[in-house]
Amino acid sequence: MIKIKEIRFHGRAGQGVVTAADILAMAAFQAGKYSQAFPFFGVERRGAPVTAFARISDDFIRLRSQIYYPDYIVVQDATLLDIIDVAKGLKKDGKAIINTEKKPEELNINTDAEVYTVNATKIALDILGVPIVNTLMLGAFAAITKEVSLEALQQAIEKRFPPKLAEKNARAVEVMYKSLED
């Protein structure tokens, strides 16, 4: 059986959660992998919790169900931790990446997996001028999991966004990535 890496994104509508999953799929494909990304829309309203999914594999991905036992979770908005069990089903050897100023041990998150926290909002405000963290969280994802390279991520961003926005995002992602390099 082929090994599929499964990633679940959590955020709120309007924060580019679905775009994050799409960009990750594009980046993985750029790097020679097969990939898949899809959203789950609940109520289509700004601010409502949104989940998006991505899969990465060495072979074409036939599986179409949602992701219940992710290898990784990416949480764009830590306020979701009080509302939903973002870590539900997260594999024990998986990783959770959460956007917050707090340290992992300060968070109320129900998991045995490794928890990483990054202050993506700060970098977003510094470089992008808006608190949109989706691409930054991908930078953190790349640095922490090594599932995609920084270059592949930047290429996908350049493909997805218009030039000016792409340049800013590519730069922001690099800052995030480098800040997490050992």
Next chain:
Amino acid sequence: MVTLGGHIKETGSTTKTKTGGWRTFKPVIHMDKCVDCGCCWIFCPDMSILRKDGEYSVDLEYCKGCGICSRECPTGAIEMVLEEK
């Protein structure tokens, strides 16, 4: 005949259906009361009122005897008469 999608290539083929035979009453035009307003000619659904130089007649090959011309005539110049067959 069963043609592709029921298409009909021959134009004007409905003229083959002589609807005059459906009639019970036929319109009779009294030209002495006619004011040449053209209402019967306009309203006839089968184009069976024939108008030429102010003179009106009925094309009995196609007139179904519906009586719309008689109803619409403002001077009562068109009488519907039971047709003896």
Next chain:
Amino acid sequence: MATDVIHGSKAVAEAVKLCDVDVIAAYPITPQTRISESLAKFAATGAIRAEYIKVESEHSAMSACIGASATGARTFTATSSQGLAYMFELLFVASGMRLPIVMANANRALSAPLNIWNDQQDSVSARDCGWIQIYVETNQEALDSVIQAYRISENHEILIPSMVCLDGYVLTHTMEPVDIPEQDLIEKYLPPFKPALSLDPDSPITLGAFANPSTYMEFRYEQQKAIERSFKAIEAAGKEYGKLTGREYGLLEEYNLDDAEIVLITMGSLAGTVKETLASLNDRRIGLLRVRAFRPFPKDDVRRLLKDVDKVAVIEKDISVGLGEGALFSEIKSSLYGLDSQPSMAGFIAGLGGRDVTPEDIAGVVKKVEKGFEGTGWVGLK
């Protein structure tokens, strides 16, 4: 050939672009909207030369397609759910007038209750409208099937409109790798549309006029004969396409059927999850038959493939309320009618209104059927 990671909606739009369509008339509806958006953008930027007719409803969209197709234009539309329902009467007009229109339907549940998510009730409910219906598993197949649909529908032996059904969200909103064939390759595959009939002021004809009880039945009979001829045309179109692209298609897809004692049957994207589940169960006694052509329904092939099987289990995203089973299950049963050794049969309703169907659900169906379950059941019902 360029491979890209794209949404199912984009894959459909790219196919339409490759087919050099003359007229597009579509009305946006979730989850189809991105198809009509992409095509409108193509038309606005000159990427395609098609006339994009903006209409005020799906009823008008299909009406415009009928009118355009009747003048000899290659036409396309796309819709979903309520939109397809609103088109319903025109679906019969299009097929009855034998116009080779191609449509993409983003499969979505019907109201009420209001639900924008995926099931296949919409197109399954339109199965008797005289259209060819192809259900696809992947975004790649969505693109490939739209192209093949023109070749099948426009064949003068057939002249039946085609509906390419792709699961809403599960495909329309999913990004995955898709090969987009080169334009010249598709030009080789799909010659310019030569209409069998066309409205022309210089030599007028009447289309869609009138048939009284003395002729109407014969028109329906002719439609049935024409769609029967499409069995061969669908297979030939799929084979020829395979020669050019390496991706071959047929009426049915057989997966692990050779030694299968238990055969699962489904349509559309759910087949992927079933394949993945079967791969993890790793049991050669269990196979999958994916029905790609639901209309015309390949009864004889189904019968041939299932005649020596012990157990058959259909999993489908639709229900005929009042009969208590899905339409596919009914067709499968009818295909196997009168066999000397009929397999035991079970039909499962799953995934209505976007309820997720997981590998665990599929494994559960297998387990149930192994234990001897027959008749109808529901998957994941709370």
